[in-house]
Amino acid sequence: MRAPEEERELGEQGLRLQALCRQTILYAQNETSLLQQISKIFVQTGRYRSASAYRLEEGRWQPLAAYTGAVAVPFQGPPAGIETELNRAILEGEVQSADWQDRSGFIVPLTSLERRDSVYLIESDTPIDTESYEFAVQCQFFRELGEEIGYGITILRERLLHLDLFRQNQLFAKALEQSPVACVITSAEGVIEYVNDRFTLLTGYPAVEARGETLRILKSGMEEETVYQELWKTIGQGKNYRGELINRKKGGELFTARINISSLRDTRGLITHYVMTMEDMTLEKYYEQQIDRFRYYDSLTGLPNRFLFFDRLEHAIQKAGNDRAKLYVVFVDIDNFTEISRVTGYETGDELLRRVAERIQWVLSPVHTLARFGNDEFMILIEKEENAGEISSLVSRILHSVKGSYGFGGSAVNVTASAGISVYPDNGSDSRELLQAAEMAQLRARSSAQDGGGEFAFFSEEMQNDARESMRFGTYLRRSVESIALGGTEFELHYQPVVELKTGRIVSAEALLRWNHRRLGSVSPEKFIAEAERNDLIYPLGGFALSGAVEQLARWQRNFEFAPGIAVNVSVKQFQDPAFGGQLRALLAGTGVSPSLLEFEITERVLMSDTDRTLSVLQLLRDMGIRLLLDDLGSGYSSLQYLLKFRFDVLKIDRSFVSSIGSDVGTQSREVSRSIIDLAHSLNCDVIAEGIETAEQLRYLIDQGCDYGQGFFLARPLPVDQFNKLLAAGRIELP
Numbered sequence: 001m002r003a004p005e006e007e008r009e010l011g012e013q014g015l016r017l018q019a020l021c022r023q024t025i026l027y028a029q030n031e032t033s034l035l036q037q038i039s040k041i042f043v044q045t046g047r048y049r050s051a052s053a054y055r056l057e058e059g060r061w062q063p064l065a066a067y068t069g070a071v072a073v074p075f076q077g078p079p080a081g082i083e084t085e086l087n088r089a090i091l092e093g094e095v096q097s098a099d100w101q102d103r104s105g106f107i108v109p110l111t112s113l114e115r116r117d118s119v120y121l122i123e124s125d126t127p128i129d130t131e132s133y134e135f136a137v138q139c140q141f142f143r144e145l146g147e148e149i150g151y152g153i154t155i156l157r158e159r160l161l162h163l164d165l166f167r168q169n170q171l172f173a174k175a176l177e178q179s180p181v182a183c184v185i186t187s188a189e190g191v192i193e194y195v196n197d198r199f200t201l202l203t204g205y206p207a208v209e210a211r212g213e214t215l216r217i218l219k220s221g222m223e224e225e226t227v228y229q230e231l232w233k234t235i236g237q238g239k240n241y242r243g244e245l246i247n248r249k250k251g252g253e254l255f256t257a258r259i260n261i262s263s264l265r266d267t268r269g270l271i272t273h274y275v276m277t278m279e280d281m282t283l284e285k286y287y288e289q290q291i292d293r294f295r296y297y298d299s300l301t302g303l304p305n306r307f308l309f310f311d312r313l314e315h316a317i318q319k320a321g322n323d324r325a326k327l328y329v330v331f332v333d334i335d336n337f338t339e340i341s342r343v344t345g346y347e348t349g350d351e352l353l354r355r356v357a358e359r360i361q362w363v364l365s366p367v368h369t370l371a372r373f374g375n376d377e378f379m380i381l382i383e384k385e386e387n388a389g390e391i392s393s394l395v396s397r398i399l400h401s402v403k404g405s406y407g408f409g410g411s412a413v414n415v416t417a418s419a420g421i422s423v424y425p426d427n428g429s430d431s432r433e434l435l436q437a438a439e440m441a442q443l444r445a446r447s448s449a450q451d452g453g454g455e456f457a458f459f460s461e462e463m464q465n466d467a468r469e470s471m472r473f474g475t476y477l478r479r480s481v482e483s484i485a486l487g488g489t490e491f492e493l494h495y496q497p498v499v500e501l502k503t504g505r506i507v508s509a510e511a512l513l514r515w516n517h518r519r520l521g522s523v524s525p526e527k528f529i530a531e532a533e534r535n536d537l538i539y540p541l542g543g544f545a546l547s548g549a550v551e552q553l554a555r556w557q558r559n560f561e562f563a564p565g566i567a568v569n570v571s572v573k574q575f576q577d578p579a580f581g582g583q584l585r586a587l588l589a590g591t592g593v594s595p596s597l598l599e600f601e602i603t604e605r606v607l608m609s610d611t612d613r614t615l616s617v618l619q620l621l622r623d624m625g626i627r628l629l630l631d632d633l634g635s636g637y638s639s640l641q642y643l644l645k646f647r648f649d650v651l652k653i654d655r656s657f658v659s660s661i662g663s664d665v666g667t668q669s670r671e672v673s674r675s676i677i678d679l680a681h682s683l684n685c686d687v688i689a690e691g692i693e694t695a696e697q698l699r700y701l702i703d704q705g706c707d708y709g710q711g712f713f714l715a716r717p718l719p720v721d722q723f724n725k726l727l728a729a730g731r732i733e734l735p
Contacts, residue, residue: 014141017046021145025152034156035065038149042122043067049103049123054078056090056117064118078121082107083578089119091338093375095139095146097128104128108142110150118153120146131475155291162287182257182278188271190214202257202280204250215276220248235261235274244281256281298372300350301357309371309379313431316383320424328391330380331420331438332360332398335446335454337376340413348408352415359401363394379435388423388458395419395456403454418446419456427459440464474535476517477528481537484544491515491541493548494717497726498567498688498710501702504731508565508599510710511549512717513541533571542574547587550598552720554591560727567599567629575606576613581620588624595625601652603631618646629688643683650708651680655691658711661700674704681705695735 020041028034035053042051050068054061054077061078078086079100089096089109093116096107105123109116122142129135182199186192195210203210203218210217219228223246234241241261246254257278264273296308304312313329320327334340334356341349353376360378364370369381380398382391402417420441422428427437437459444466445457457463480490495509515523532538549566556563574580588595600621607614621628629650630643653676660669673689680687689701692711701709714732726732 013046017041018145018148020045021149025149025156028152028156030160031153031156032065034153036067039065039067042120043069047125049125051123052078052121054086054119054121061086079103086119090116091341091375095142097130097135106138106142108146110153111147118150120149131478151295154294158287158291184215184276184278186215186274186276188273190274193273199278202249202255202278203247218247220246220254222246222254231261235263238263238265238271256285301354301372303357304369304371306371306373309369309373309381310431312369313381313434316381317424317431320383326426327424328382329422329424329434329438330382330395331435331442332378332380332417333419333442333446334376334402335416335418340415344408344411344413351408352406352413355406356402356415356417360398363397363401391421395421399454399456416454418442418449418454420445420459421456422459474531476520477531478535478537480515480517481532481540484540490517491544492719493545493552494719495566495723496710496717497715497723497732498708499714499732501698501706501709501734504734506564506727506731507708508567509723510567510601511545513545529571533573536573538571538573539577542571543583546584550587550591550593553593553597556727557593557597562730563597564727565597565599565627567601569601570606572606575617580617585624596627599627599629599650601629601631602648615646647683648685650686650688651676653677653687653689653706658689658691658697658701659693661697670700673701677704677706698734
């Protein structure tokens with residue numbers, strides 16, 4: 001439990017930082033000095049080790065400001081190894097933690113900028129514990145501060161732009177009449193005696209018409225009479241009057257003017273005249289309205305943003321509480337938007353967001369609040385519907401309106417969305433609880449959808465329990481992965497033999513990762529590998545599996561006359577890692593393993609991740625002499641397409657077809673398996689059938705000319721000592 005003093009200190013530190021940053025934004029003269037001063041505040045007041053600002057320009061991160069210790073430092077690019085976190089911060093608009101060398105820090109996107117292309121890298125004095133309360137608080141603080149800084153930069157740019165325009169107008173007015181503002185001189189009774197050209201330009205009254213009149217010609221009827229009474233009372237006492245008045249021009253148009261009236265006295269001290277300067281504030285008021293709109297509305301879609309949504313939700317909760325009524329919060333998220341945006345380009349992604357927003361608006365009525373909440377996230381506040389059936393019908397129409405094909409130039413994108421619904425007061429008593437519940441329901445809806453999206457769900461307590469369990473599981477996994485570097489033994493590799501079907505000779509092995517947790521026991525690889533990929537633990541975990549397999553291969557080379565090959569599964573994220581090739585070369589060089597004995601199993605998911613990157617890495621592996629296996633062939637069409645683009649050494653028949661041989665649907669599976677065998681041989685590839693579990697399956701595959709096989713009928717995945725005994729025998733007896 002965190003001590004109250006620590007929580008208070010953390011909160012006070014955040015408030016000091018926020019206050020100083022706001023003050024700096026308020027008085028900033030240019031963007032460079034603003035960013036440099038905020039960097040200094042982070043270090044001197046926030047007690048962080050360093051702070052640097054960067055902007056993504058043409059694919060490269062350019063330094064904008066930097067400060068460390070008590071001195072400014074030369075501008076340079078961000079530390080190596082955190083490009084993924086930098087790009088994710090820009091793409092998702094969320095604070096990221098990053099580790100490089102022996103340091104760690106926060107990457108804070110400046111999300112309120114018109115173009116989300118800038119971040120702050122805040123280096124921490126101590127390692128960051130992403131599971132800690134302090135980390136969550138700091139992320140929330142940095143998220144809000146990043147929005148404020150981005151907002152401040154935008155306003156500064158607007159201010160500097162408008163300042164330049166204003167100065168140009170002043171110079172123009174001075175050139176005409178040596179005065180940038182409208183000037184009026186009246187008698188003590190208020191009769192106009194003089195106006196300059198600026199006055200004529202502002203009001204439409206020429207000097208010849210204005211002279212002899214009073215300032216009542218400007219009265220608009222929009223101000224209370226007490227305003228004018230206070231004005232005359234002030235100047236009648238010889239005091240200066242400053243204020244804003246809504247006036248009317250000769251043509252009838254209204255304008256807001258900043259008024260400054262001072263008195264002129266004679267030698268006896270009696271007021272003889274009044275001098276009034278009048279500045280048109282219409283443009284200034286317009287920009288103030290635009291700034292307010294930028295503050296509370298999304299610049300891309302024109303919808304209310306998260307700030308305005310929170311404000312309306314808080315008011316709605318208060319009203320619903322007083323009326324003992326229900327209200328509904330709907331969280332809508334575009335399925336696979338990150339992948340769509342990455343493949344089609346960010347400009348296309350932005351256009352897609354605009355179109356989705358329009359489609360949702362078509363379904364909703366004016367009494368509903370639709371807001372863009374995040375990158376591809378929309379929130380809907382519903383106060384009028386009275387029962388869950390009406391809400392279900394409305395949300396179904398929303399998802400149906402979003403679903404469909406969106407054309408962009410010569411291409412089209414198929415889009416679906418998922419939604420989660422929370423109910424006040426059933427699922428929460430405040431905005432935070434309702435938003436969390438709606439988001440949790442949306443995630444459940446997406447995960448339960450058969451095609452990965454297009455569904456909605458109401459929040460339930462079961463989801464809350466599942467979320468706690470998922471968090472607990474993720475914590476266990478993270479700690480176990482972190483223990484690898486300290487010599488932890490919870491993870492180990494098992495090896496399943498791959499045998500020549502005609503002879504039973506062991507030719508290779510597939511390395512399979514196993515996790516035996518001290519509390520959870522043996523955990524399914526499908527479960528913990530999926531969790532590792534979601535939380536970026538797949539990099540150290542995949543590295544452990546790859547290095548362990550290569551080191552075992554080196555031991556087999558030393559201890560056996562015939563060393564079998566080893567097949568290793570590679571995740572999508574490992575495959576996309578720019579450092580993957582260099583790390584692999586170093587590993588092979590350090591162990592002395594022949595690359596021809598190493599095999600990589602490539603799944604359809606890897607092939608679909610990034611076409612250009614995939615082909616590049618496949619060619620790199622082939623150039624190194626590593627054998628390539630196309631895994632799960634037949635389970636999708638994309639892998640078949642890749643056979644036309646790239647040559648694989650081995651094709652693996654998916655276990656779903658092998659397991660069906662001999663069943664009621666076996667005829668079709670037999671034909672598919674036979675076709676894959678024929679296809680492989682026509683391409684000069686070997687064939688491995690995985691998942692062989694019966695003698696009938698084995699006999700059929702042998703009869704069809706399948707080269708190799710693996711499965712429980714032949715041998716289960718084994719610890720290395722048991723596998724070594726099989727390897728010493730050299731073969732497996734086949735029936």
